[in-house]
Amino acid sequence: MPRARIIGTGSALPERILTNHDLERTLDTNDEWITTRTGIKQRRIAAEGQFTSTFAVEASRRALAMAGVDAAELDLIVLGTVTPDFPFPATACIVQHEIGAVRAAAFDLSAACSGFVYGLSIADKYIRMGMARKALVIGAEVLSRVVDWTDRNTCILFGDGAGAAIVAANTDDDNGILSTHIFSNGSFWNTLYQPGCGSRNPAGNDRTIEDRLFFIKMDGNDVFKHAVRGMDEAASAALAANGMSAADISLFIPHQANRRIIDATSKRLGLSEDKVFVNLHNYGNTSAASIPIALDEANRANRIKKGDLVLLDAFGGGFTYGSALMRW
Structure with a gap:
């Protein structure tokens, strides 16, 4: 295979x-x-x-x-x-x-x-x-x-x-994606979402316009708590599935949403700061683009070498979360 x-x-x-x-x-x-x-x-x-x-x-x-x-x-x-x-x-x-x-x-x-x-x-x-x-x-x-x-x-x-x-x-050879793990928890769908411009609140609806429903709405405190837990769960699942620990990881590339979330997740996993790639300060939260932008930057800066173990870890509205572990 x-x-x-x-x-x-x-x-x-x-x-x-x-x-x-x-x-x-x-x-x-x-x-x-x-x-x-x-x-x-x-x-x-x-x-x-x-x-x-x-x-x-x-x-x-x-x-x-x-x-x-x-x-x-x-x-x-x-x-x-x-x-x-x-x-x-x-x-x-x-x-x-x-x-x-x-x-x-x-x-x-x-x-x-x-x-x-x-x-x-x-x-x-x-x-x-x-x-x-x-x-x-x-x-x-x-x-x-x-x-x-x-x-x-x-x-x-x-x-x-x-x-x-x-x-x-x-x-x-054995290099490549070792495993991916995706999860969701729809109980918190309205904690981070864009309420307008769908079938519930169409774009031309008076309420959509008056209540500014076409903009992102977020409960930051709830998102923070669930993000750390979800990213920890997803990353741990990848490590467990492959019989590995944080010590085996060469580079951790988390979703770039908030530095405190990144730091808290890294601490839970037991990862040292030098193994965590962060470019959040330059670009902010680019949602689905954040991990591939970071991956490309790390790749072009030679932060990843052949044979390195790279762990990707994401969390987003939905809530959705997931991880991918690969041998470069």
């Missing part, structure tokens, strides 16, 4: 940088308050005329170039996002067209910040079953279009961007 292996990564980010000091001009907040509570110093914001597909396409092309793979070789494209270009068609289909992946089945996946790990799990299963040889997994978001820029509790957190990975069948 082939093992799925990441052979190329890519990422793409808007040029515009919005710092905490910039936010001080429009909100009752300051750099010290934001940094202390979140660890975020700045985030990237999409320009007019840039969409989720804009960054997804660019990240995909970079991943294909690193992998030395032609888009026409792809069998599958899975795109994790909560900010698609349109309700339909899938943004993955737009990416398929733009990069020339003429043979690939393409679809979007909505698992919020866990979207990339969920997508990686699907690609892994397709490859293991022999139903695909090469897959493109993307996490992409333009969250700046769905945050309330008057709400200092949420707008300070989010940013835009995309990350992608080429996943291919590997029969040469």
Whole structure:
């Protein structure tokens, strides 16, 4: 049975940088308050005329170039996002067209910040079953279009961007994805969500407009508690399934939502700071894009070497959470 292996990564980010000091001009907040509570110093914001597909396409092309793979070789494209270009068609289909992946089945996946790990799990299963040889997994978001820029509790957190990975069948050695583990707990669906613009609260509904339901709503304290527990559970499941401990991990790449969540999760797992990759301060929470952006940065900075054990760990609205353990 082939093992799925990441052979190329890519990422793409808007040029515009919005710092905490910039936010001080429009909100009752300051750099010290934001940094202390979140660890975020700045985030990237999409320009007019840039969409989720804009960054997804660019990240995909970079991943294909690193992998030395032609888009026409792809069998599958899975795109994790909560900010698609349109309700339909899938943004993955737009990416398929733009990069020339003429043979690939393409679809979007909505698992919020866990979207990339969920997508990686699907690609892994397709490859293991022999139903695909090469897959493109993307996490992409333009969250700046769905945050309330008057709400200092949420707008300070989010940013835009995309990350992608080429996943291919590997029969040469034992390197590749060892296991993936995905979970959900729908009891807390309304703790972090966008209440408007769906069938419950349509975009043109007076209530949707008056109550600003098209923006992200979040109970930060509840999210924090469940995020630490969920990420600990998902990471521990990956380690247990492979008979490993935190001491075996070369690099831990968690979802970049909040520095306190990352620190608390790492402490629970017993991981030293030098094994934890963090770029949250530069980009904020990019939801489904956060892990693949971090993975690409770590890869291009040579933080990952062949044979290293890499653990990905995500948590997002839904609640959804999951992990992937791979030997690079």
